[in-house]
Amino acid sequence: MTADLRKIIWLHGTVLVILFAAQFFLPAYHHGNLARIMVLATYAMGYNLLFGYTGLLSLGHALFFAAGLYGMGLGMTQFGLGAGAAVVLGVVAGAGIGALIGALALRTEGVAFMIVTLMFAQVGYLIILYFGSYTRGDEGFVIQQADRLVSGLDLSDPTVRYFAAFSIFCTAFVVLMWVLRSRFGHVLIAIRENEERAMMLGYDVQRYKWGAVVLSAGVSALAGAAYGVLFGYVGASFASVQYSIFPLLWVLLGGAGTMLGPLVGTIFMFYLIDLSSGVTTAYMLIAGIVLVCLTLFAPQGLMGELRNRFWRWLP
Numbered sequence: 001m002t003a004d005l006r007k008i009i010w011l012h013g014t015v016l017v018i019l020f021a022a023q024f025f026l027p028a029y030h031h032g033n034l035a036r037i038m039v040l041a042t043y044a045m046g047y048n049l050l051f052g053y054t055g056l057l058s059l060g061h062a063l064f065f066a067a068g069l070y071g072m073g074l075g076m077t078q079f080g081l082g083a084g085a086a087v088v089l090g091v092v093a094g095a096g097i098g099a100l101i102g103a104l105a106l107r108t109e110g111v112a113f114m115i116v117t118l119m120f121a122q123v124g125y126l127i128i129l130y131f132g133s134y135t136r137g138d139e140g141f142v143i144q145q146a147d148r149l150v151s152g153l154d155l156s157d158p159t160v161r162y163f164a165a166f167s168i169f170c171t172a173f174v175v176l177m178w179v180l181r182s183r184f185g186h187v188l189i190a191i192r193e194n195e196e197r198a199m200m201l202g203y204d205v206q207r208y209k210w211g212a213v214v215l216s217a218g219v220s221a222l223a224g225a226a227y228g229v230l231f232g233y234v235g236a237s238f239a240s241v242q243y244s245i246f247p248l249l250w251v252l253l254g255g256a257g258t259m260l261g262p263l264v265g266t267i268f269m270f271y272l273i274d275l276s277s278g279v280t281t282a283y284m285l286i287a288g289i290v291l292v293c294l295t296l297f298a299p300q301g302l303m304g305e306l307r308n309r310f311w312r313w314l315p
Helices: 003-022 028-051 061-077 083-105 111-130 158-181 183-193 195-200 205-231 242-254 261-277 283-297 302-309
Strands: none
Touching: 003 028, 003 158, 028 061, 028 158, 028 205, 028 242, 028 261, 061 083, 061 111, 061 205, 061 242, 083 111, 083 205, 158 183, 158 205, 183 195, 183 205, 195 205, 242 261, 242 283, 242 302, 261 283, 261 302
């Protein structure tokens, strides 16, 4: 084991231990916030795989998050599935839609890819509104507490919900870390750095990019399904454009192409808005000024700047 690998394991292991231990000393308000943040950070990690490591800028990831959310929610309300099976259905729905969208959108590249993914996401949003008799549209619907049970555990209980959110985040984190250190992950990074050279080396670039879209969609759908079952609400707002912009902001703030960037960016953005809203009703102005300053003085994101300045070994 190299020295850099030991540092990587120590740093990321410490972060996971801190998240686990936080359950025992955080006050109720921040306890609930951190559970929500870990689920949203899982969504950001899925986005980071595609944007930060593969170099594909998508503006349609809300479609995958919503696919997991509605796959889970409709599975419970329309098909009578239990919470665990409904979450699996949500992940399968998101990955399946990702496979279809990837096959079509990857016929384009650059700005065209960004626009096509945005268009597909808007189609998904309009479909949710059109079938409002099932989806309840903008109003959404609540997952009843009695239905939010997995193996006898009540997911509406704050402690159980926190550990469920931690388990989902930790699993996604470890799996993505393993994927990115595998040959598949190295090829994705090669595509990001120089797609033409990767093609010259004999790699099927389109197949690898399609695989990245499917995996990214599956992780995003897992986050959506988990969000619905843990917090008990499914609504069309999660399929809107802003939920495609949010993961982009979280990843940019935390550091695209870093494993801890999505978590750091999500925490930073969440509490920036939370604290600003406690000061003024124009909280988005404060948030906007801070974000502009970060963009100017830390263009690589918080973790990206740490990597550039101090921790060259940071993955």
